[in-house]
Structure formats: C-alpha cells, structure tokens
Amino acid sequence: MTAADHAPIETPPRAPSPVHGFGTLAVHAGAPLDPHTGAVIEPISLSTTFAQTAVGKPVGEFEYTRSSNPNRNNFETAVASLEKAKYALAFASGSATTAVILQSLAAGSHVVSISDVYGGTHRYFTKVASAHGVRVTFTPSIELDIEGLITPETKLIWIETPSNPTLSLVDIRAVADIAHRSGVMVVVDNTFLSPYVQNPLEHGADIVVHSVTKYINGHSDVLMGVAALNSDEIHERLRFLQNAIGAVPSAFDSWLAHRGLKTLHLRAREASANATLVANALESSPHVISVNYPGIASHKQRKIAIKQHRDGLGGGMLSFRIRGGREAAERFCQATQIFTLAESLGGIESLVEVPASMTHAGIPKEQREIAGVFDDLVRISCGVEDGRDLVIDVTSALEKALVAPKISNGAANGNGHAH
Numbered sequence: 001m002t003a004a005d006h007a008p009i010e011t012p013p014r015a016p017s018p019v020h021g022f023g024t025l026a027v028h029a030g031a032p033l034d035p036h037t038g039a040v041i042e043p044i045s046l047s048t049t050f051a052q053t054a055v056g057k058p059v060g061e062f063e064y065t066r067s068s069n070p071n072r073n074n075f076e077t078a079v080a081s082l083e084k085a086k087y088a089l090a091f092a093s094g095s096a097t098t099a100v101i102l103q104s105l106a107a108g109s110h111v112v113s114i115s116d117v118y119g120g121t122h123r124y125f126t127k128v129a130s131a132h133g134v135r136v137t138f139t140p141s142i143e144l145d146i147e148g149l150i151t152p153e154t155k156l157i158w159i160e161t162p163s164n165p166t167l168s169l170v171d172i173r174a175v176a177d178i179a180h181r182s183g184v185m186v187v188v189d190n191t192f193l194s195p196y197v198q199n200p201l202e203h204g205a206d207i208v209v210h211s212v213t214k215y216i217n218g219h220s221d222v223l224m225g226v227a228a229l230n231s232d233e234i235h236e237r238l239r240f241l242q243n244a245i246g247a248v249p250s251a252f253d254s255w256l257a258h259r260g261l262k263t264l265h266l267r268a269r270e271a272s273a274n275a276t277l278v279a280n281a282l283e284s285s286p287h288v289i290s291v292n293y294p295g296i297a298s299h300k301q302r303k304i305a306i307k308q309h310r311d312g313l314g315g316g317m318l319s320f321r322i323r324g325g326r327e328a329a330e331r332f333c334q335a336t337q338i339f340t341l342a343e344s345l346g347g348i349e350s351l352v353e354v355p356a357s358m359t360h361a362g363i364p365k366e367q368r369e370i371a372g373v374f375d376d377l378v379r380i381s382c383g384v385e386d387g388r389d390l391v392i393d394v395t396s397a398l399e400k401a402l403v404a405p406k407i408s409n410g411a412a413n414g415n416g417h418a419h
C-alpha cells in the first residue's frame with residue numbers, strides 16, 4: 001500500500017440544483033432528436049459494428065457495440081443526469097454491476113458491508129470476491145462500527161439503504177465522512193428507492209448502483225444494472241472493465257430501460273403514495289404485529305428518511321409481520337387478488353412475497369432472524385394501481401389469512417396466481 005492509497009477523499013458538498021427538474025430531465029436527458037430523420041424517439045441501433053472510412057477512423061463515435069452503442073450511451077446519459085452524476089455505466093444486470101465494481105479492487109483489498117444486503121450481493125461477497133483475494137466484513141450497525149472496522153487494506157464500504165427486506169436505513173453522509181477520512185470509497189445500492197426518491201452522491205457516496213431491473217426500467221421486462229459516479233479516475237477504471245469483461249446490456253434492453261426511465265418520477269410518486277396507504281392500513285390492523293416502512297412516523301429511522309429522501313418519501317417497498325406465523329404469511333400471499341405472489345420489485349404491478357421462504361431462503365434461520373427476517377415477514381412492492389384497490393386487497397387478504405384460513409391454494413380460491 002502506498003501513502004497515496006490512503007489519502008483522504010474529499011466528501012463532496014451537496015451538488016447545486018440542476019436547472020431543470022427531475023421530470024424534465026427524465027423525459028429529455030439523453031434523448032436527442034434523430035439528426036437524420038427528426039424522429040422524436042431514438043431508433044434502436046441493432047448493428048454490432050460500425051463502418052470506418054479509413055483504418056482506425058470510424059464514421060462516427062462508435063466502433064463495436066460492446067465498447068459503446070448509441071442506445072446504451074443515451075441511457076447512461078439519462079441515468080447520470082437523474083443521479084446528479086458526471087458519468088453512468090450500464091451493465092447486463094445489477095449483479096454484473098456489483099461484480100465489476102468488486103473486480104476493480106486489487107487482490108488483498110478489504111470491504112465493509114452492511115449485513116442485510118441483497119442476497120445476490122451477499123453471495124458474490126462471500127463466494128466469489130474471496131476467489132480473487134477480496135475479503136468482506138459484514139456489520140449490522142455500520143454507523144457505529146465503521147471506524148473500528150476500517151483497516152489499512154479497506155478500500156470500499158457497501159451500503160444498501162433501505163435494506164432488503166426490513167427497510168432499515170443508513171445515514172450515508174455519516175458513513176461517508178468517516179470512510180473518506182481514511183481514503184475509503186463508499187458505494188450505495190439505491191435500487192429500492194430509485195434516483196427519484198434518493199440521490200446518494202448528494203449525500204457523499206462515491207458510486208451509486210441500481211438493479212435497473214427494478215424501478216428504473218419499472219415494467220418487469222428488462223434485466224439490467226447501472227453505476228453512476230463523479231470521479232474521472234474511477235470512471236476510467238470501470239469503463240475499461242465494462243468493455244473488458246463485456247457484461248453489457250443489449251441495444252434493445254437499453255432502449256426499453258430508457259423508455260421506462262422517462263416515467264420514473266410519475267411511477268415513483270404513485271408507488272410511494274400507494275405504499276403509504278397500504279402501510280397505514282396494515283398498521284391499524286389487529287392481524288399485524290409491526291410494519292417496516294420509512295415513509296411513516298413509526299419507522300425507527302424516520303429522521304434519516306426526512307433528511308435523505310425527496311420530500312421524506314418512503315418509496316414503494318414495505319414489509320410487515322403478520323400474526324399467525326409462516327402459515328399465515330403464506331396464506332396472505334395466496335389470498336391477494338391484485339398483488340401477485342412473485343419475487344422482484346419496482347414494477348408497475350404490485351407484488352407480494354415471503355422473504356424467509358423465497359428471496360432470503362438461502363440465509364440460515366438464525367442469521368435471518370438477527371436481521372429481522374422472521375418466518376412471518378411479508379414483503380410488498382406497491383405498483384401504480386389505484387391505492388384504494390390495493391388497500392381493499394390487503395385488508396381482505398388479512399381477513400382471509402387469519403379469520404378464514406384456506407384449505408388449499410388452487411384456482412378454486414379465486415387467486416389464479418402461478419406460484
């Protein structure tokens with residue numbers, strides 16, 4: 001390690017407000033009129049290669065689609081604008097984004113991560129990163145522990161806020177201030193809130209990542225990831241790896257995700273409003289033990305939400321513990337008529353799942369429960385349907401799950417969801 005490795009990083013001040021508001025940027029950033037036809041919506045550029053007028057002299061700025069492509073470029077420009085970043089780099093999935101960032105670290109590096117990261121991130125940290133000599137330490141209380149966990153080898157702090165599925169928050173600025181004093185970089189996974197609700201770079205993070213698969217695309221039909229950042233040096237390194245590793249999205253997926261992103265502000269506002277209605281309805285139900293939703297006063301870190309989220313919004317995700325244990329949680333998920341029982345989140349349609357039996361089943365029960373993931377925890381992703389219908393669906397499913405338990409899960413129950 002050289003002295004330069006551990007030079008303090010300056011925590012960036014809050015960025016100045018851009019000239020245009022979020023909705024205007026969502027619609028117009030990275031969306032030029034087609035110079036040849038005047039098309040208002042960009043064409044999909046499926047060509048994998050681009051002509052050159054002489055050896056090493058391409059006609060335009062493109063040579064080969066893995067290195068760069070018009071649709072991916074436009075999508076990256078749009079995300080950079082919404083995350084108030086200088087650069088954005090798109091990848092084939094959120095997981096590929098994580099992998100590339102971890103691969104940018106030298107062998108022997110140490111990473112500190114919150115304990116309740118997304119399961120796939122946890123899997124990469126524990127089962128893949130170690131193979132290339134990167135060690136990860138997990139902590140359930142990063143704001144308290146961070147100072148003691150940083151060693152001379154520590155290069156990166158990984159935060160997910162809100163966390164999945166318990167919706168715990170991390171004060172990004174508090175962690176970044178401490179990390180930066182030791183020259184350690186901070187990455188925030190912002191998938192659960194989207195750039196509309198939270199811009200981690202404004203709170204001192206160095207890189208913000210998303211599973212675009214969720215809110216940014218928003219229509220549950222694209223698998224993609226993105227990282228946004230300001231540092232020229234980190235950008236150069238990640239851009240090199242983006243091309244060298246080649247885990248890049250197709251032109252068609254980039255186009256689709258860009259189309260989805262143009263309505264992010266509308267969807268994120270509606271999903272937050274719906275989640276607030278559902279959280280309040282759940283909280284007033286005698287069948288519910290507790291509700292985790294950062295948009296309401298009962299959330300234990302509501303102050304952080306007010307500081308860090310746009311207008312103190314809670315986003316579209318929430319979870320709750322149902323009375324009656326795992327059986328009641330499962331019956332609830334099979335009793336809803338509008339919420340579909342499925343993994344994933346952030347789409348226009350509302351989803352429901354039981355993390356202990358589905359998304360988090362791979363984590364040992366004891367470890368899960370320390371993080372608050374009990375067998376009776378139900379996770380909800382609120383879509384953009386009518387809030388009133390969602391509340392009716394949730395309250396009647398609670399009644400069905402607890403008052404009149406079902407005998408079977410078949411179509412005869414009127415659910416019709418595939419499980």
Ligand SMILES: Cc1ncc(COP(=O)(O)O)c(C=O)c1O
Nearest residue numbers: 093094095118189191211213224
């Ligand atoms: C918070 C979070 N980060 C990252 C990922 C990984 O993204 P992808 O499924 O696009 O690889 C997910 C996927 O569920 C996620 O929920």
